[in-house]
Amino acid sequence: MTPPFDATPILRAVAARRHARLLAMDPAATQQALLLSLVWRAAATRFGRDHGFEGIRSVADFQRAVPLRRYEALHDDYLGAALPVLEDVLWPGRTPYLALSSGTTSGRTKHIPVTREMVRANRDTALDVLVWHLAAHPRARPFGGLSFILGGSTDLTQVAPGVLAGDLSGIAAVEVPWFLRRWAWPPERIALMPDWDAKLAALAAEAPARDIRTLSGTPSWLLVLLERLAARHGVPPLPSLELLIHGGVAWAPYRDRLAPFLPPGCTTREVYPASEGFVAIADRGEGEGMRLNLDRGCFFEFVPVGELDAPNPTRHWAATLETGVEYAVVVSSCAGLFGYVLGDTVRFVDRAPPRLLVTGRTSWTLSAFGEHLAGEEIEAALLHAAAEAGIAVAEYVVGPEFLGSAGRHRWCVEAQGSCDPARLAALLDAALRAENDDYAAHRDGAQLAAPEVVLVRPGAFACWMRAQGKMGGQHKVPRVVADPERFAAMAAALSAEPPASRG
Template identity: 65%
Template sequence: MLDGTPLLRLYTRARVARMQALDPAATQEALLLRLLKTARATRFGRAHGFDGICSVTEFQARVPLRRYEDFWRDWWQPDFPLLRDVTWPGLIPYFALSSGTTSGTTKRIPVTAAQMAANRGAALDTLAWHLHAHPRARPFAGLSFMLGGSTALQDLAPGVRGGDLSGIAAHEVPRLLRRRAWPPEHIALIPDWDTKLATLAEQAPREDIRVLTGTPSWLLMLLHRMSVAGAPPFPNLELLVHGGVAWAPYRDRIAPFLPPGCATREVYPASEGFVAIQDRGEGEGMHLVLDRGCFLEFVPVDELDAPNPTRHWAATIETGLDYAVALTTNAGLFAYILGDVVRFVERAPPRLLVTGRTAWTLSTFGEHVTGEEMAQAIEGLGIMVGEWCCGPEFVGELGRHRLILETDADMPPAAIATALDAALIADNEDYAAHRQGGQLLPPVVQTVPPGRFEAWMRAEGRLGGQNKVPRVIADPARFAAAARGLAGT
């Protein structure tokens, strides 16, 4: 295969120089105004006076924050699946099916050709940042392997299809780039995850893969299946691109399957748009994608449900605060609350860390424990942990947390619970007050063997693709059902 890296190097020099020179506020405001101009004649644009909006401030005054459920009920569901000139001009050609990890609700997210083009640009930016950091790398000397869901799409109406976002992306890949992409269509179309994973493991061209992309949990399954005598399955792999879930729990488990010198790079894509890319070292934050079709707003988490929440953007963000992300995109989403929580580590250029989900909070009993705090407490246990999930349960009139933990460590569940309790008391004043006041009982820990979460997700029909293990299930009934499933009863 002809090595296309020299062309990528030319692109990298020009593109990285441009990204480094962008003024974040000016770039984002100009992008927003272009999006509003494009959508001004849509039903949504007319209802919100897009013709008269000339600044970010005016946009925020006229267009309120909305969650998916608001868009679906008021704008998309009445005409679904034929959304023509509703929130974006023309007919929406695709809908990405995205499973909610906390609510369990399947979302149908509009996807446009413009958004797919922007996502491809962000993917190239990821390679550009990699080549900028590793000038001798040759990512285009072989194939790029994207581990995603089935590329089979469902015909929803004439000219409208729905399915996994990776399937939509595969259908939109330019013909020239398909020669460098793997797997081929006949494998990518396999709908059953177990069958697909077995086929991928058997037929992957091990020597040719230079770039591997996917969600860490599913990448770990693939690499584990392909490993022979502990040798890295892809000896020439140069870059592993990961996103979708926190990297820390998987880093040490995936490392033995990577060849020496293989770099890892985190990305922050969503079905709704591409938000950020790691441009420096691990833990230093991801660089906000400023000019690829997404205008980004950041709402302090504790104001999210307030009548008039503060809406920050590239010009006004601050470091060290937890923000909920809102998107305005070239797929017809406007001030759309994404559901993720981020924290900026730098303002110029804007770099962020993903710290959780807006629904990742346990507060059934007033304790306000976030998913991030639970994750930090688990990481501090000092044992190897796979997947995990936690939720509330009632014991008479009192309550407690139950943590279901996948591990083969020798540490007894009672000792894990004691350590977890101590960490949360030290880190969270509300939790400490409820524990010391007697309103909240000590947590309990239920350990399950490695592979149990995979079996549960399979039984739920949510294995592979865009599906992720829910870390926090705040609804007691839903959590009780999940706990029963994970216990195998």
């Protein structure tokens, strides 16, 4: 399959106009105007009537009228009694799609409403990824070949008249405009495959390697795909690839492992997508932050993590956010979500325009013993310890174990390279002491014993994900499991021998 012609010149003209508009955009004015348009559109819905949308004239009015809600509260208050038919509940008309999103920490399947307005906003934001790519690389030709999107199954289930449910990548595939389909890969026959292993085999066997210009997906699954492609085509397996778009999990653990598979000149660009909306795109180099998407269907608020469960938390937005503060992300969108706590944490590195780094999840904290470890500290400590030990971390999870009056952290680590787990545990302990004063104090005060590292067999995490029915697509390994019972069950499964070798 090859594209009919190189459409990059058309894209380049559109991208130049969009780039100029992005550079001239006033963040606060743009976000406030967008919020008021969302409120106006949803004023006659059940949610809008309940929260007095007709009287909202400013961001401050909105924040007084609409409390923060996590998914569980939204489900109890609005979704539960109506699903699968959301008719004038959160957004005008019938919501045509429900994105099924499994929480990485709770395990509960979420039904995230996706309207056609949200689909268009996501599609337009995907165009912005290429806008920033062409701005940095004017001679690039992303539409001179195919765009390979590594997603989950695109098969959707009709759960009610006019309502389809499934993976977000399936919703996106249904809504790809006809005039872009000739530049998209894989074909529907492969994209619909529900079995992840069979799908990977088909992707590796049939990918038109020399025609692919862009590749996008979650780093963990991209690595698996590129390894299989390399086994068939050699290295680099996609010789014409010029842009790898990644998001969903932290890039640092995968950067060096993916680099050997990329051809010379191929660039990478991080994105921050979520089932609830497309949050940000890297507009500069790696590590310089991702630029907040200001006019693509989502109004964003940022609550200091320590205030998230306070009765009256401080709700910052584009006009008031500060750099260097760890915030929980809150979104209001053209899918009818208002004051919705996304579950991610970020830290801003710039204010004008707002640029952020993703630091973890609101639930990715370890404080079973008062140690107050944030997800960003946990990941940084492990990467530092692994580098000192001379290994690469493929996957990991950490959770608490109670030992009488004290406790410890247990780490299950799938590593590339050999090392002494006791040495890795000591390196981790030292790194966490340096990162976090509370951790150091609890270690010195004997409330927290030394951590334990268990090195699990290669492929253990993939087997666990398969057993959970969470292979491929947007599914991610949980990094922190704070519930001791749930963590103990996961750790036991990871440490078990594979079925073929038992007995």
